[in-house]
Amino acid sequence: MSAALAVKNDGSSAGPSAAEPPPPRVRRRRERSFDETPRWQLYVPLGIYLIFTLIPFYWMFLFSVRPAGSTSLVPWPMTDDHFSKVWNERSFAIFFQNSVLVGVCTLLTTTLVALAGGYALARFRFKIKTPFMLALLCSQFIPGALLLVPLFEIFKNLQMINSLGSVIIAETVFQLPLSIILISGFIRNVPPSLEESAWVDGCSRFRGFCLVVLPLLRPGLIAVGSFAFVHSWNHFLFALMFLSEQDKQTIPVGLNTLIGADSVDLGALAAGGVIAAVPVVIVFAFIQKWLITGFSAGAVKG
Known part of the structure; x- marks a missing residue:
């Protein structure tokens, strides 16, 4: 009786063995690889x-x-008549320059502020951390059109109407919540032990962050900055509301000027669309390369 109980209590003897191979039909189904499709x-x-x-x-x-x-x-x-027309006669050279300036400045300010905020959320503990994260998430549900009048009044009091700075500030503010959340996620994937090792070697927190953490965040920073650039490049509403002079307008507003009340120059409009799309295509091709790259590969020694 005791021998039977011993055999029954043995996990490898009671019931089907865990090491027993599956039936042939199940095994063939598992062994079927993607290459056989x-x-x-x-x-x-x-x-x-x-x-x-x-x-x-x-x-x-x-x-x-x-x-x-x-x-x-x-x-x-x-x-190339249509390209020559929109570039020279329709002032698309100025629109392109303004869009590049807005996009680059938005990229830099969004990335720097999101980097500081994301590091604080990922590495520090404070009482309002959870409500703050919830507020960042909820802010994504607020359409920008609802804030046009308050923003216009603020920029009017600051004498920033018809200035590219107003568009840059508005774009940065609306890009920051999602950017901070993304950057904090990237920083959480970097082991804190790497920073602690730098502190032991005599580095300050800021220097340890710059030497150890920042290089590992390169793909994340490029992705966040690229998304900020593309969004500011394509955004139409802020540029339309805050910029009135033609020499301050961006490409989306410039494309709108090609649509007349009675007729539309399709050739010129299509040429302007190609000019507007080429930088975005290049940026997204660059994003794809860095998104595939593992941002923490090789960070921890085996």
Whole structure:
């Protein structure tokens, strides 16, 4: 009886063994790898999605290089008349310069402030930490249009109406909540032991952060900064409300000026759209490279 109980209490003897291999049918199902999937099941949906995505871009490019009055579906013969018109006659060179200035300044201010705020949320404990995080999340539900009148009054009292600084401040404020949350998530993935090792070696908190943590945050900083740049580059509402003079307007507002009350110059509008889309495409291609990279790879020695 005791021998039977001993056998029964033995985990490897009572019931099916944990080391017992699964049935052949289950084993074959598990061993089936992704490479065995028919290629058409992968490429056909991706091809349909790619065509659906690229058709608007092709249509915009076609109108931008096709001569006026042409109905050809092939961009040949090509002309640069539309690009020359919007760049020289429609002041798109100034719009492009203003958009670059707003985008770069928004990128820098958003990244620096979000870096400080994200580090505080990730490394310090304080009483209002949870309510503060909740307030940051809830702020994402507030549309910017609701704050246009208060912001206009504030910038008017500060004499910043018709200044690119007003657009930069507004864009930075609306980008900060999400940027702080993202940066704090990146910093939490960096082990605190790395900073503590730097402190033991004589580094201050700021120097240890710059030498140890900051290099590991490079992909996260590039992603957050790039998103801030793209958002400020494409945003139309703030530039429309706070900028009135033509030499202070940005590309989204400049594109709006190409739409007349009675007619629309499709060639010029498409050329302006291509000019506006090229920097965004380049930035997103750059984002993809850094998002794939592991931002903490090699941080901890084995």
